[in-house]
Amino acid sequence: MRFSRAYIPTTKESPKDAQLPSHIYLSRAGFVTQVASGLYNFLPLGKRVLRKIENIINEEMSACGALEVDLSFVTPAELWQESGRIEKFGKELLRFRDRKDNLFVLGPTHEEMMVSIVRNRVTSYKQLPLNVYQVKTKFRDEARPRFGLMRAREFVMKDGYSFHASTEDLDREFDAMEAAYKRILERLGLTFRIVEADSGAIGGTGSKELMVLAQSGEDTLAVCDTCEYGANVEAARRAPRTIIPEAPKADFMKFKTPNVKSIDDLSTFFHVDPYYTLKAVVMRAVYTEGSEPVCFFIRGCDELQEVKARNSVGAIDLVDISEAELNEIGLVPGFMGPLDQDKIRFVMDNDTRNAAAMICGANEVDYHFVGVDLSVMGEVAFADLVAVQEGDGCPHCGGKFLHTKGIEVGHIFKLGTVYSAPLKAEFLDENGRSQPFIMGTYGMGVSRLVAAVIEQHHDEKGCIWTHATTPYMVNVMVSNIKEEAHLAYAESLYISLGQNGIETILDDRKERFGFKMSDAELIGFPFTVIVGKEMENNQVQIMVRKTGEMITVSTDDVMKKLQELIG
């Protein structure tokens, strides 16, 4: 491509709306433009990057035997009614009617459509397993689109779905997809972590997220400093504590604790480690129908993880509850405990099971119980409720957890029969019995990956594309196009690079040196060959974008040197 004939509208100033590096640089360097909230146009450079990523995905999927399809973007609303998701998705589903007044939605994901194309067509276990996928535009009418391509309403996603006759076969495919996704991200040149995730309302037996590590990530991950284990904090589990503080010595009794309400107050008052206190967190659990207050009890040294708490009671949401409401129910904020507490439902953290020497509220103003042995509690609900903290132990190797931020670029699920059962997508097994398909689903955010590459690879000058994602590998820049000999040499180099299969752009614009250099750095081509002053010695320079290094080579060796650098 000749720069003079390309459409690469670079700007010196960033759009005022842009906050993240990826948004700023992709806009400034002319990869994308914003159309409306959460809607973006891909300009020629952006489209090239998008296609590079798609190609790598296609190659890896093909290597796994997955089959590419292309389902219609506009989907009949009936399918969504059948699966029950038309209510669940709510306003995120963009709905509209055609001229005959039929209701349609723009596909936000394609489980329903994918199930519909195999049901009644794949009817025997002999036709299984099957793994089909597409790379396609999706639309979710997000309440708050933000961060440029990172959280757009219209975006490109690779969504794959597998169908199996047994859970064992699903497990095998799930592992194969995890491996394939790992290869894709490695080829793209990204630093990432595969972490355990919360499966949430979707259910199923397991899910993993692929997280590109970057400061701007929206998710917090707990990652082990020693082994490969990592998890979204929403789902992270920790090893049992190895260092247990010395237990206070006290017989069971009710103790007057005037105005001692917080965990801090309590541990100061009794001179005990917060480990031996019991923290009560009351929230209103909202269900599909109705709501109720629920109390979660955890050790005083721990923090409640809301997603875990929500899952423990099967709620769709947890909302804060006011002190007035608590009083109304007959609870005493600051002095709540699980003993003789029958006013509301409560759940206790696993780590409080059989805990002894505890101090907890007596459900009476200004009183706590001390020396409590929680093993006397009998049949109560226990669940993992606590948020993993930095420094907590890894459950696999005993290493220490660190927290880091990640961009979710992929999510793989074991769905089981969550969709196939309600949609009645069934096959006949070896015994001639009808069974719903066992399914897996594998998503990857293609347009989000474009942004993720830049979040992870940029500097104060602009983008730094990885070799697999760059729109052009080499930029041949003519310092001064009035120097005819320089221009002629650059043209010939441009042609021979192309003949050697190296994607090249020729910056033949009638601009000054500094202007063109700044553009090269902003756009972020891995290598820029500067054809200029050194030509008097039959030499050119290669600027390595990533390091800023300038390599001077003779015009005879430049091809060889570039091939060596590209690797």
Add this chain to the structure above:
RNA sequence: CGGGGCGUAGCUCAGUAUGGUUAGAGUACUUGCUUUGGGAGCAAGGGGCCGGAGGUUCGAGUCCUCUCGCCCCGACCA
């Protein structure tokens, strides 16, 4: 969906508290000359329904009402 902020040239923004010539700057764009290793200089130009609709007024970018859009924080996010 709750809270906050912003809509003036392609882009980034002044001007709006206190209404008053023909609405400004920088940048980008066009033309000419000069310049050619870090977004150059001089000169001359083109470019605006001041987000939209109503209103107040002799007069509205500026005041009032209503709307639409965009951004940020939160809730939400297979």
